[in-house]
Structure formats: structure tokens, C-alpha cells
Amino acid sequence: MDSILVTGNGPLSGQIPIAGAKNACLTLMPATLLSDEPLTLTNAPRLSDIRTMTLLLQSLGAEVQALNDGQVLALSSHALTSTRAEYDIVRTMRASIRVLGPLLARHGEAQVSLPGGCAIGARPVDLHLRAMEALGAEMDLRDGYVHAKAPAGGLRGGVVRFPLVSVGATENALMAAVLARGTTVLENAAREPEIVDLAQCLRKMGARIEGEGTSRIEIEGVDRLGGATHRVVTDRIELGTYMLAPAICGGEVECLGGRIDLLQAFCEKLDEAGISVEETAAGLKVARKNGRVRAVNVVTEPFPGFPTDLQAQMMALLCTAEGDSVLEEKIFENRFMHAPELMRMGARIDVHGGTARVRGVEALRGAPVMATDLRASVSLILAGLAAEGETVVSRVYHLDRGYEHVVRKLRGVGAKIERIKGE
Ligand code: EPZ
Numbered sequence: 001m002d003s004i005l006v007t008g009n010g011p012l013s014g015q016i017p018i019a020g021a022k023n024a025c026l027t028l029m030p031a032t033l034l035s036d037e038p039l040t041l042t043n044a045p046r047l048s049d050i051r052t053m054t055l056l057l058q059s060l061g062a063e064v065q066a067l068n069d070g071q072v073l074a075l076s077s078h079a080l081t082s083t084r085a086e087y088d089i090v091r092t093m094r095a096s097i098r099v100l101g102p103l104l105a106r107h108g109e110a111q112v113s114l115p116g117g118c119a120i121g122a123r124p125v126d127l128h129l130r131a132m133e134a135l136g137a138e139m140d141l142r143d144g145y146v147h148a149k150a151p152a153g154g155l156r157g158g159v160v161r162f163p164l165v166s167v168g169a170t171e172n173a174l175m176a177a178v179l180a181r182g183t184t185v186l187e188n189a190a191r192e193p194e195i196v197d198l199a200q201c202l203r204k205m206g207a208r209i210e211g212e213g214t215s216r217i218e219i220e221g222v223d224r225l226g227g228a229t230h231r232v233v234t235d236r237i238e239l240g241t242y243m244l245a246p247a248i249c250g251g252e253v254e255c256l257g258g259r260i261d262l263l264q265a266f267c268e269k270l271d272e273a274g275i276s277v278e279e280t281a282a283g284l285k286v287a288r289k290n291g292r293v294r295a296v297n298v299v300t301e302p303f304p305g306f307p308t309d310l311q312a313q314m315m316a317l318l319c320t321a322e323g324d325s326v327l328e329e330k331i332f333e334n335r336f337m338h339a340p341e342l343m344r345m346g347a348r349i350d351v352h353g354g355t356a357r358v359r360g361v362e363a364l365r366g367a368p369v370m371a372t373d374l375r376a377s378v379s380l381i382l383a384g385l386a387a388e389g390e391t392v393v394s395r396v397y398h399l400d401r402g403y404e405h406v407v408r409k410l411r412g413v414g415a416k417i418e419r420i421k422g423e
Contacts, residue, residue, distance in 0.1 A: 001422040003394040004407070006384030006415070008366065011251030014413035016242045018257040018283070019045040020232030022402050024194040025073075026095040027171040028201055028232060029053045032062055032075035033102035034179060035205055037227030039075045044232055046070040046404045048397075052093045056085060060099070080107065087113035087144060093401075094118060097125050097168060100148060101176035104137055108150040114141070119373045121332035127162055127169035134158040135173070135180050157182030157221055165190045165302040170217075171198055177219040178207040186217040192303040193262050197233040204228035236262035238403060240310040241378050243286045245410065247275045248317050248386045250288050253413050258284035265306045269314070272296045273321065295323030295360055300330050312338045312379035319347040320386060321360040329354045338376035341369040345387055366391040371398045378403060385415055392420070 020043035030053070032039040044050065046069070054064045054073075061081030065074040083103045090096040090113040103110035115125065125146070129139045132148055135155040140147040157180050160173050170190040175198070177184035189195070191213050199212035205228045208220035239258045246253040247270060260267055260279060267277045270286070274294045278285045295318060300308040308331040318325040319342055329335045336356050339349045344367045348359040366389030371377030377399040384391030393399075396419070399406060410417050 001394065002396050003392050003420045003422065004381060004396050004399070004417060005420055006381055006391045006393065006417045008385065008387045008389065009414065009416040010249065012246050012249050012253055012413040012415060013251045015254045015256055016409050016413060018234050018239045018242065018255050019043070019404055021045070021194055021197070021235035021237075022047055022049055023167070023237070024197045024233050025050055026053055027098050027194060027198050028230065029057060029064070029073065029075060030098045030102050031175060031198065031201060031205070032057065032077045033060070033080070033099060034106050034175060035225040035227060036078040037076075039205070039227055040229040041073040041075070042071065042229065042231045044071055044073045045235060047402060048400045049093055049095065049402065052089065053095065056089045056096050056099065059086060059089060083107050083109050084111040085113055091116050094123060095168070097128055098171055098175070100128060100132065100146065101172035101174070104132055104148050104150050105155055105176045105179040108154060110146070110148045112146045112148070114144055114146060119337065120335045127164070127166045128172045131160045131169055131173035132176060134160045135176055135184065153181065155180035157184040159185045159187065162186070162188040164188075167192050167195065170195055174198060174202070174209070174217065174219065177221060178202055178209070178225065180221040182221055184219045184221065186219070187215070189215050189217045190302055191215060193233055193236060201228060201230040204230060234259060234262060237307065237309040239263060239284070240266050240307070241313050241382070241403070242409065243270065243277070243284065244313050244317050244382055245385060245413065245415070246286050247273070247288050247293065248320070248382050251414070252285060252287035254280060254283055254285045256283045260284065264304055266310055269296055269298060269306060273317070292360070293317060293321040295321040295325040297326045299328040302331070308332060308335065309375050311335060312375045313382055315339065315349070315356065315358060316342060316379040316383040318358045319349070319361065319364060319383060321358070323360055325358045325360070327356045327358065329356075337372040338379045341372070341376070341380055342383055344369055345383055345391065363388055365389055368392045368394070371395040374398050374402045378406070381406065381417070385410070385417070
């Protein structure tokens with residue numbers, strides 16, 4: 001298994017291009033199942049999760065071509081051969097559940113493997129199933145699979161009230177509702193930019209949607225959808241991650257393609273911590289010129305709150321802040337596994353349930369550490385950038401799921417980092 005060697009190397013400077021969003025692309029790709037006309041996605045990220053979604057769609061009989069070095073995805077599902085999403089693919093990526101709504105809406109049935117366990121939490125899919133039932137589908141769990149069947153004549157409009165905000169269940173319900181007969185209302189819907197991006201793409205395909213980005217989305221079903229070409233929105237989590245690099249090491253870095261509206265709550269926390277964030281013509285410029293970072297308290301929430309997918313990276317920053325910071329993880333019940341690894345680097349962190357108290361230390365020291373999930377892996381790389389000496393992060397296959405060209409991007413701004421090929 002590959003690992004990444006990082007050596008603390010002082011302030012950073014230069015530019016980092018931000019790719020298209022993994023979490024938008026993973027819901028835009030299944031949208032091809034809603035139409036027999038081609039869907040083209042530009043600004044697609046080159047990640048192992050995108051390759052997994054490609055395999056999944058191809059296993060259903062869809063055509064998926066990666067063009068322009070993988071930044072353009074040409075998708076078509078005019079002749080599906082199956083409506084069954086196999087366990088072998090689904091167990092490697094939970095996002096696979098997002099084929100349920102589109103298959104049910106256009107093909108009237110679907111068999112989707114249940115995703116199984118996840119390192120950061122139980123992550124059930126009950127809200128996805130409830131949403132499909134609200135649109136008239138019969139749902140049955142058998143042999144580790146969801147067996148879904150639409151009523152004769154197809155799904156019908158209905159009211160879906162989410163008891164808690166779920167990004168994935170909102171995306172599945174939205175994709176199911178665009179072909180349902182009549183009107184659907186999603187209440188307490190997720191408001192993430194990835195959902196706005198999905199709605200904009202579906203609208204280009206001919207869907208009738210109002211209210212995306214708010215907690216109430218209204219969809220008027222149509223008989224069929226056409227094709228479209230859509231540019232994937234910027235990856236706000238990759239953006240936030242690289243904004244933290246100069247924050248943690250010092251220096252000034254411009255993140256190309258960055259937008260404040262994608263990360264308002266996060267940018268406010270950086271400002272509170274003494275980090276300057278400035279909009280430029282090309283993106284966002286982040287700088288920490290002098291002095292230590294100030295301690296801040298963080299609570300993770302659904303958008304527009306502080307994103308849970310930046311919690312681990314923010315913890316890495318706060319390890320060397322002046323004072324104590326308290327981080328509350330409100331979305332996932334087991335998302336502090338990076339804390340013991342950061343403590344191997346000399347951090348002082350007390351974790352109690354969903355709360356972590358970080359007592360700022362003068363400096364971190366390099367050490368061998370292990371990645372446990374996608375965002376934890378990159379938080380260890382950020383910590384290594386600021387630590388004295390060498391840090392070796394193992395199990396970086398987690399990283400490849402959500403970050404393209406990490407070594408090249410960080411080297412481009414002066415970081416001392418290399419990938420070590422495993423046996
Ligand atoms: C999406 O996951 C993202 N993944 C996650 O990013 C992100 O952390 C999460 O949203 C929250 O922002 C993708 O978009 C592919 P949820 P999703 O449904 O849709 C509970 C990353 O690092 N819940 O909003 O799976 C659930 O357990 C990944 O890129 C139910 O109880 O998240 C959680 O506590 C990690 N029942 C909460 O809701 C359900 O049916 C929010 O989950 C669904 C969810």
C-alpha cells in the first residue's frame with residue numbers, strides 16, 4: 001500500500017487549482033439513468049470514487065466514457081440491461097445508493113444492495129426508502145438488498161418530510177420526483193451546493209424544479225427528460241482543505257476556482273482564527289502572515305453551517321492554536337478517529353462522545369500515522385506540513401477517493417511531500 005511522506009517546510013506560496021466536486025459528480029452521474037439521451041459532465045474530478053460510479057453504471061448497461069484526461073464524462077443509458085446494483089460494487093462506495101431513485105423513476109424497479117457499515121458512523125438509508133414510499137413505491141429488504149417497485153403507471157407525486165436533513169436522501173428523492181406523475185414537495189430538504197448543482201443539471205434535461213438551496217423543494221413531474229451538458233460545481237471540501245494549508249504552515253496561497261458562497265461558515269471561522277481570506281478574480285487568496293492561529297469553537301451542521309467534511313482538517317489547524325478549541329461533531333457519531341493519530345504527533349486532544357477539546361501546543365512533531373477515512377487522511381497530511389521533521393501517512397488509498405494530484409498540488413506551492421509506492 002502506498003504512503004505519503006511529508007516534511008515540515010515552512011510557509012507556502014503560489015496557486016492551487018480546485019477540481020470539480022466529488023459529491024456533486026456522484027449524484028450527477030446517476031442522473032443519466034433518467035433519460036435515453038446523452039448527458040455530458042465537464043470539470044469532472046479524477047478520483048477512484050468516480051471510477052467506482054462508472055463501473056456501477058456500466059454494470060447496469062449504461063455507457064460511460066472518460067474524455068480529456070478524465071475531466072469530461074460522456075454518459076448514456078439508452079439501453080439498460082439491468083436494474084440491479086451489486087453488493088460487490090456498492091460495498092466499496094455508499095454513494096451507490098443514489099441509483100435507486102433514477103432507476104425506480106424511469107424503469108419502475110430497482111434492486112440495490114444495502115451499503116453496509118462505514119468507519120464514520122452507522123449511516124442507515126431508511127430516509128431514502130421512506131422517500132420512495134412517499135412517491136408510491138413498494139420497498140422490501142431481502143438478502144441484503146433493497147427491492148423497490150413503482151406502482152403501475154409509475155411513481156406519483158407526494159410530500160416527503162425528512163425528519164432530519166440528509167444530502168443523499170434529498171438527492172434520491174429529487175431524482176425520483178422529476179418523472180413522477182404530479183407534484184412532489186420535499187420538506188426539510190438538504191440545502192448543499194451539490195443539490196443545487198443537481199437541480200440545475202436536471203432542469204437543463206427538462207425537469208421542473210423550484211426551491212433548490214432552500215429546505216422546501218417543489219417538483220412538477222414530466223413524462224420524459226432529454227440530454228444536457230453540465231459543468232460540475234467546484235469542490236468546496238477540496239477548496240476548504242487547501243485553504244487550510246497556508247493557514248497551518250503560514251504563507252499565502254490562491255485557490256483557483258474558489259468561491260466564498262460555497263463555504264461562508266468555514267470562512268467566518270478562519271477569520272475568527274486570524275486567517276485572512278480574500279476574493280480574487282481567479283478565486284480565493286488565503287494568508288497567515290504572522291503570529292499563532294487563535295483558538296475557535298466549531299459545531300458541524302448541514303449547509304449553510306460548518307461542513308462535517310472539513311472538521312478533521314480544521315482540527316489539524318487548531319492543534320497549534322493559541323488556547324483551547326472545542327469541536328462538536330453533530331452529523332456523524334464516530335468522526336474523530338484522526339484525533340489519536342494527531343496525538344501521535346504531539347497534539348493534546350480530549351474526545352468525549354461527539355465533542356473534542358483541543359489544547360493548542362507550540363508545535364507538532366513528525367511521526368508515522370495511519371489514515372482511517374478520506375477526510376482524516378488529508379488532515380494528517382496538513383498536520384505533517386506544519387510539523388517538525390517527517391510524517392509518514394499510511395493507507396492513503398482513502399485519500400485517492402476524494403483528492404486528485406495531492407502531491408503535485410501541494411508541491412506546486414512549496415510543500416515537501418512525496419508519494420511512496422507500496423509493495
Ligand atoms: C453526504 O453523505 C456526503 N457524501 C458526505 O461526504 C457528507 O459527509 C454528508 O453528505 C454530510 O454532509 C456524498 O455526497 C457522496 P447524509 P450522505 O445522508 O448523503 C443520517 C465525504 O467525506 N441518515 O446527509 O450519506 C446519517 O447517518 C463524505 O466526502 C439517516 O439516519 O449523508 C447522518 O448521521 C463523507 N438515514 C446524517 O443523516 C438516512 O437514510 C446525514 O447523512 C440517511 C442519512
